[in-house]
Amino acid sequence: xxxxxxxxxxxxxxxxxxxxxxxxxxxxxxxxxxxxxxxxxxxxxxxxxxxxxxxxxxxxxxxxxxxxxxxxxxxxxxxxxxxxxxxxxxxxxxxxxxxxxxxxxxxxxxxxxxxxxxxxxxxxxxxxxxxxxxxxxxxxxxxxxxxxxxxxxxxxxxxxxxxxxxxxxxxxxxxxxxxxxxxxxxxxxxxxxxxxxxxxxxxxxxxxxxxxxxxxxxxxxxxxxxxxxxxxxxxxxxxxxxxxxxxxxxxxxxxxxxxxxxxxxxxxxxxxxxxxxxxxxxxxxxxxxxxxxxxxxxxxxxxxxxxxxxxxxxxxxxxxxxxxxxxxxxxxxxxxxxxxxx
Amino acid sequence: xxxxxxxxxxxxxxxxxxxxxxxxxxxxxxxxxxxxxxxxxxxxxxxxxxxxxxxxxxxxxxxxxxxxxxxxxxxxxxxxxxxxxxxxxxxxxxxxxxxxxxxxxxxxxxxxxxxxxxxxxxxxxxxxxxxxxxxxxxxxxxxxxxxxxxxxxxxxxxxxxxxxxxxxxxxxxxxxxxxxxxxxxxxxxxxxxxxxxxxxxxxxxxxxxxxxxxxxxxxxxxxxxxxxxxxxxxxxxxxxxxxxxxxxxxxxxxxxxxxxxxxxxxxxxxxxxxxxxxxxxxxxxxxxxxxxxxxxxxxxxxxxxxxxxxx
Numbered sequence: 001x002x003x004x005x006x007x008x009x010x011x012x013x014x015x016x017x018x019x020x021x022x023x024x025x026x027x028x029x030x031x032x033x034x035x036x037x038x039x040x041x042x043x044x045x046x047x048x049x050x051x052x053x054x055x056x057x058x059x060x061x062x063x064x065x066x067x068x069x070x071x072x073x074x075x076x077x078x079x080x081x082x083x084x085x086x087x088x089x090x091x092x093x094x095x096x097x098x099x100x101x102x103x104x105x106x107x108x109x110x111x112x113x114x115x116x117x118x119x120x121x122x123x124x125x126x127x128x129x130x131x132x133x134x135x136x137x138x139x140x141x142x143x144x145x146x147x148x149x150x151x152x153x154x155x156x157x158x159x160x161x162x163x164x165x166x167x168x169x170x171x172x173x174x175x176x177x178x179x180x181x182x183x184x185x186x187x188x189x190x191x192x193x194x195x196x197x198x199x200x201x202x203x204x205x206x207x208x209x210x211x212x213x214x215x216x217x218x219x220x221x222x223x224x225x226x227x228x229x230x231x232x233x234x235x236x237x238x239x240x241x242x243x244x245x246x247x248x249x250x251x252x253x254x255x256x257x258x259x260x261x262x263x264x265x266x267x268x269x270x271x272x273x274x275x276x277x278x279x280x281x282x283x284x285x286x287x288x289x290x291x292x293x294x295x296x297x298x299x300x301x302x303x304x305x306x307x308x309x310x311x312x313x314x315x316x317x318x319x320x321x322x323x324x325x326x327x328x329x330x331x332x333x334x335x336x337x338x339x340x341x342x
Numbered sequence: 343x344x345x346x347x348x349x350x351x352x353x354x355x356x357x358x359x360x361x362x363x364x365x366x367x368x369x370x371x372x373x374x375x376x377x378x379x380x381x382x383x384x385x386x387x388x389x390x391x392x393x394x395x396x397x398x399x400x401x402x403x404x405x406x407x408x409x410x411x412x413x414x415x416x417x418x419x420x421x422x423x424x425x426x427x428x429x430x431x432x433x434x435x436x437x438x439x440x441x442x443x444x445x446x447x448x449x450x451x452x453x454x455x456x457x458x459x460x461x462x463x464x465x466x467x468x469x470x471x472x473x474x475x476x477x478x479x480x481x482x483x484x485x486x487x488x489x490x491x492x493x494x495x496x497x498x499x500x501x502x503x504x505x506x507x508x509x510x511x512x513x514x515x516x517x518x519x520x521x522x523x524x525x526x527x528x529x530x531x532x533x534x535x536x537x538x539x540x541x542x543x544x545x546x547x548x549x550x551x552x553x554x555x556x557x558x559x560x561x562x563x564x565x566x567x568x569x570x571x572x573x574x575x576x577x578x579x580x581x582x583x584x585x586x587x588x589x590x591x592x593x594x595x596x597x598x599x600x601x602x603x604x605x606x607x608x609x610x611x612x613x614x615x616x617x618x619x620x621x622x623x624x625x626x627x628x629x630x631x632x633x634x635x636x637x638x639x640x641x642x643x644x645x646x647x648x649x650x651x652x653x
């Protein structure tokens with residue numbers, strides 16, 4: 001087991017290397033003049049100035065030289081300057097990652113809790129109206145375009161009712177959070193505001209989080225519900241469940257002690273898939289709600305050819321994915337003794 | 343539990359049982375609804391020139407503009423669904439957008455299956471270092487955050503090939519083929535050791551012929567299941583690209599593109615509800631139809647496959 005983990009951890013840098021090379025190569029499809037646009041805020045006045053910029057940043061050097069340059073700087077902790085974020089990439093990561101993490105956590109918990117509960121209910125009351133309702137809810141959720149749902153939410157709860165606004169914080173709250181009176185511990189507004197004892201900012205942050213979290217949750221409930229339901233249905237049909245019932249255990253005991261723990265095993269794999277889904281869904285959700293997190297930054301960077309930012313984001317996201325897969329595989333082996341002993 | 347919605351299979355056909363997938367499709371009320379939805383959309387797509395006559399027959403995908411005012415106009419006699427920003431007619435966009443949706447969905451699915459399937463089959467059939475090498479590539483591509491990677495590629499390609507639609511399609515295919523590669527590889531590996539394959543080998547059948555005539559036809563089923571589930575997903579993702587400003591160009595009949603205008607009117611969306619509701623409903627129903635079909639396939643053909651796509 002330990003060897004398995006170590007091997008996977010050793011492969012991680014190789015995959016990151018491969019990732020960075022691929023993206024770097026992709027971005028090289030732009031010619032030097034286009035990439036020079038990254039380093040200036042307005043078009044140069046004459047061709048000579050453009051050439052100067054190209055030479056200064058080595059944009060016409062052979063690919064491997066440019067890549068070597070970039071890699072060297074990365075290993076020294078310098079990921080470059082993000083034009084989209086108007087700050088160094090490392091700083092932008094520290095700013096935007098907690099934002100996305102916060103959103104993901106506030107979505108993730110309802111997704112799992114409600115999704116699993118609904119899935120179990122649907123399986124236990126198989127083919128009754130709860131089951132049918134849950135399945136319809138699930139497939140509509142799966143088919144709903146994230147951005148359409150987000151727009152509908154904004155239409156009803158912001159434009160019409162004025163209850164939940166887009167963005168991360170109201171202006172007055174933002175002013176306080178970035179002032180010296182406020183200590184930022186984690187970068188997550190909900191956590192930090194509580195740690196600073198500011199309930200008003202906590203509520204403001206929640207108010208801004210509700211719609212994006214709901215959007216992410218609704219789309220993903222479908223997945224959790226479906227997998228929990230089929231896994232549970234599978235388990236209920238097993239012989240050991242029949243034995244447990246024959247022994248005289250109440251239905252509740254059978255479900256809680258035997259059925260549910262075993263049914264949860266595939267849901268662990270779901271954790272990994274869910275992370276992937278959140279990472280992708282977050283790009284659209286954050287953009288529509290103007291929520292300044294990794295997804296928002298990524299979308300803007302891609303649209304603006306901000307190569308440096310894209311490289312940095314890809315490294316982090318890619319690394320996260322690989323790590324998540326590793327954690328899921330380990331958890332799977334941990335939860336299912338059959339796999340461990342195989 | 344008796345099924346109220348079932349198509350009666352005529353007696354003469356009962357003597358020649360239908361292939362499993364056709365039977366699955368026709369006896370499940372869920373898939374029948376899905377089929378109906380897709381058929382309706384297909385009819386709309388076919389009848390597009392009649393339902394919404396193009397102003398310029400050589401360029402029917404260009405949505406006609408009634409003026410250049412920025413503010414969307416509500417539904418009226420001249421514009422049944424209203425107009426969106428720039429006075430693009432929503433009705434026209436939704437009708438012709440149906441064709442775009444079919445085009446994108448079928449093209450992306452077809453290409454990913456073709457490319458992924460080929461890579462997977464070759465990888466499994468030859469084994470050894472070919473397999474190792476190809477699988478490493480698959481792993482690296484899979485490590486990419488899908489939407490971000492597709493976004494980046496589409497952004498770079500669009501100005502190069504001067505075709506936003508094609509850039510979006512290529513970007514999607516480039517990061518989706520891996521699913522099918524893994525799928526086919528698994529299937530081919532399983533089938534490779536079966537008796538009829540060994541028999542064909544013993545008789546001297548060349549490798550490619552064994553692949554084509556024995557191995558692949560038996561791997562088709564799981565492919566069908568995943569592919570049918572994916573058509574909806576690809577249309578969704580392409581719409582997301584268009585929504586963000588890539589994919590289809592402004593004014594092109596594409597639902598995602600129509601919806602992208604809504605981003606500029608968020609504080610007033612209650613007033614301009616039609617710029618979201620009409621294209622949004624079209625997109626939702628289209629994807630729903632395909633997902634219902636795919637779901638029915640999966641339930642009937644391979645009950646062991648659990649929901650695997652993260653959407």
